[in-house]
Amino acid sequence: MKINILLIAVSILAIWLAGEFPVDEAAAFPSWVAWIILILSILDIAISACKSGKGGLVENKTSGSEISDNFDASSLIMAAMTAAYLLLMPFLGFIFSSGLFCAGVLRAQARMGLLRAAAFGYGFSAFVYAIFAGVMNVALPVGFFN
Amino acid sequence: MWLCPLDSLIDMETVAGEIFANVSVLGYWVSLLAGAFCGIFFGAVPGVSATMAIALLVPFTFGMDIVGSIALLLGIFFGAIYGGSIPAILFKTPGTPASAAVIFDGYPLMRAGQAGRALSLASVSMLAGAAIGSALLVFLAPQISQIALKFGPAELFAMASFGIITIVAVSDGPLLKGILSALAGLLLSCIGMDPMSGYPRYIFGTAGLMEGLPFIPVLIGLFAVSGALAGKSDSGIEKNDVKVRFCELPPLSDLKKTWKTMFKSGILGAFIGATPGAGCDIAAFVSYGMAKHSAMQGDKFGSGEVKGVAAVESAKAACTSGTLIPLLSLGIPGDSVTAILVGALVLHGVQPGPxxxxxNPALAGTILATVVFAHFAVFALALASVRWSTLILKLDEKYIKAGVLLLSIVGSYALRNNMGDVWIAFVFGIVGIAMQKAKFPVAPFLLALILGQMAEVNFRRAAMLEDGSPLFILNSPIALGILVAAFVFFAAASFKRLRKRM
Known part of the structure; x- marks a missing residue:
């Protein structure tokens, strides 16, 4: 249901923005697609509502609990840590931030000792850096510690 | 044989002798094996596509002779296309877009403790597909090229639609959600500069989005990041479940079960590869869709079916040979990888084409022989790598999770040296979790995102050629045939779903 509402919002935004395009041809295709999404999302919501009205609530509850098992508090922590890592990487540089991130993930997920987690984190980060920067010539962020 | 416009047997013998002399040099085999190894390695790194791998290693060929260069480049190309499947099967992290399709059955096999079985079957299927593709390349290239060249905008639009419709039809979950997922992918494919008018659409002032939403970070986000972020669902494997044998070969029963699938997918993959503009990702997804559609009772597609792995790998390998058909017979590169190959060949003074x-029939023959040998080199290395790659699974899952997340992030960054791409991967990791939670299938979304621009551009071009009429389809028997086939396929799959529910 939530995804359907999001799709409806996105399709309305897409149609509105397409209406502002100065070139009609550029607006046509996304507008058609957005209109179809809008109609089908409403239809999907209606179907779900009918199903829940006919006793589909039990089924929905079961599937919901299966999913919530997969995405728990530790997943939220992981997501927050990843977001923080991405924010810090341009400032701290790749090796320092990646080592910190890996060590943090291992501490949080596996309750690993600080030294072991840091050793793995910085070792693996250095290995990845050697492959991407050394072999593939990718300019990874260096940050303040350049 | 189309490759020999020779008048006499004596000339043929001379050419054969030259080909033999070209390929019996030690340096040739070293280049071939080095190319295959580098290809598998780079293909296995998330974010590094086959195109990137070749582009990175082309400078190494400058000092080499032409035969050695061709061996190195073809080894990299075929190796990279296969290599993408290794992290896809082991960590649900596709190395290349085409490898995303092997996740659906390869990853569940790994979770069942059969990673070695999945990887060895993948390598055998790769060889089977390569044999079919190479045979078609050697014996039927002019005929296939003539058909492929009839593909104009209308046919390419029909082809893109066929790919999307097929994957929607066979995707898991409710059909309506599959259609919505594909439409969402189509809508997101409109982000970026309009390919016809040049007007920037939905970029909100972000220059990084001018080229469109980069699909490799999206792919990495949807599969790898979402898998690493989501907790318990992807942690079903125990270390002790991982069986690692010294030499892993697929069981005979698997080969018996999958040989027909390999054959059909190989033919399909080669034809799709020969069509300029279509790539190995379409071949992989369409072949998977076809195999799933013709599933028999007892086949468990989506939860570790060996036919699913065989279909994808065979189609991918056949497609690599298929892309060389228009290149070698007409001098037309079918995709970005073959475009770089043309550039590399021209650098060495060779102009591909009739x-x-x-x-230079000897060189042409050497290229064809190298296609075959390069596939064998990749197969040998792939089989040899099964043991070493499955050993990684012996590591504690927490290490793997941290490693996958880090590689996903660097892989997304490496594509364009852009932090924006990393954020795209992260956002699509969350989107992937939300989609799984709401039972929206991911595959139609991804394929529609990849094929969206191809569908739109060719639809508009074809309509323009018919004075803006969308009825252009009626004037093209091939396009009409492809679309009718797609709708028949869709109707049959929907009927199957209905019967299952009743």
């Missing part, structure tokens, strides 16, 4: 076979 004249190559007339002016």
């Amino acid at each position: 004249l190559l076979f007339e002016n």
